Amino acid sequence: MRRLVAESLGTFVLVLGGCGSAVLAAAFPELGIGFVGVSLAFGLTVLTMAYAVGHISGGHFNPAVTIGLWAGGRFPASQILPYVLAQVVGGALAAGTLYLIASGKASFDAAASGFAANGYGEHSPGGFSLLSGMIAEAVLTAIFLIVIHGATDKRAPKGFAPIAIGLALTLIHLISIPVTNTSVNPARSTAVAIFQGGWALDQLWMFWAMPLVGALVGGLIYRVLLEEKA
Numbered sequence: 001m002r003r004l005v006a007e008s009l010g011t012f013v014l015v016l017g018g019c020g021s022a023v024l025a026a027a028f029p030e031l032g033i034g035f036v037g038v039s040l041a042f043g044l045t046v047l048t049m050a051y052a053v054g055h056i057s058g059g060h061f062n063p064a065v066t067i068g069l070w071a072g073g074r075f076p077a078s079q080i081l082p083y084v085l086a087q088v089v090g091g092a093l094a095a096g097t098l099y100l101i102a103s104g105k106a107s108f109d110a111a112a113s114g115f116a117a118n119g120y121g122e123h124s125p126g127g128f129s130l131l132s133g134m135i136a137e138a139v140l141t142a143i144f145l146i147v148i149h150g151a152t153d154k155r156a157p158k159g160f161a162p163i164a165i166g167l168a169l170t171l172i173h174l175i176s177i178p179v180t181n182t183s184v185n186p187a188r189s190t191a192v193a194i195f196q197g198g199w200a201l202d203q204l205w206m207f208w209a210m211p212l213v214g215a216l217v218g219g220l221i222y223r224v225l226l227e228e229k230a
Helices: 002-025 034-057 063-071 077-102 130-151 161-180 186-196 206-226
Strands: none
Touching: 002 034, 002 077, 002 186, 034 161, 063 077, 063 130, 063 186, 063 206, 077 186, 130 161, 130 206, 186 206
């Protein structure tokens, strides 16, 4: 139970911190934090929560990470469903909290603003196609899993994994916010799609399918090609 609470809490902070920065601060009148600030917010949430609760649960905070670690031989199949459920619940609670905060502004409209939801086509921040979004989400999630496996490998320097993982997530956002608003995390996508309530739910399938595909590929690449054999 402690592990599941840690996963839910970590995902809560990830969604509140990352999506909250996008909804509340990215385009703040006249001076907002922009794409760079939002990218840093996502990276910092993972970095800080990995140090805070990673020693309890492993610090996944993301169904794709859980699946990728299983593919890499680092996580038992029997724990996948409980972890994913805990992550989705934590993310949804964070999105609900963010909705309550954002609703304090009279002009706020989650459906119209997008509520930091992920999208493609006309709902991509840069107008990128479904194919572009699929490639970006799969490839970047695979890279993320390779970084996670490498940073937590027994041969890697001890104690620095959260820094590498947090910076990798920052880099991923810097690349792909214009393409899909960056998911690489189905729990994050689901959380805000619930409250956006329209097109985000229609497009949500892609932000489950492609991060999971990328996670499987990344986990297998590290396990087969990079991991030191006993």
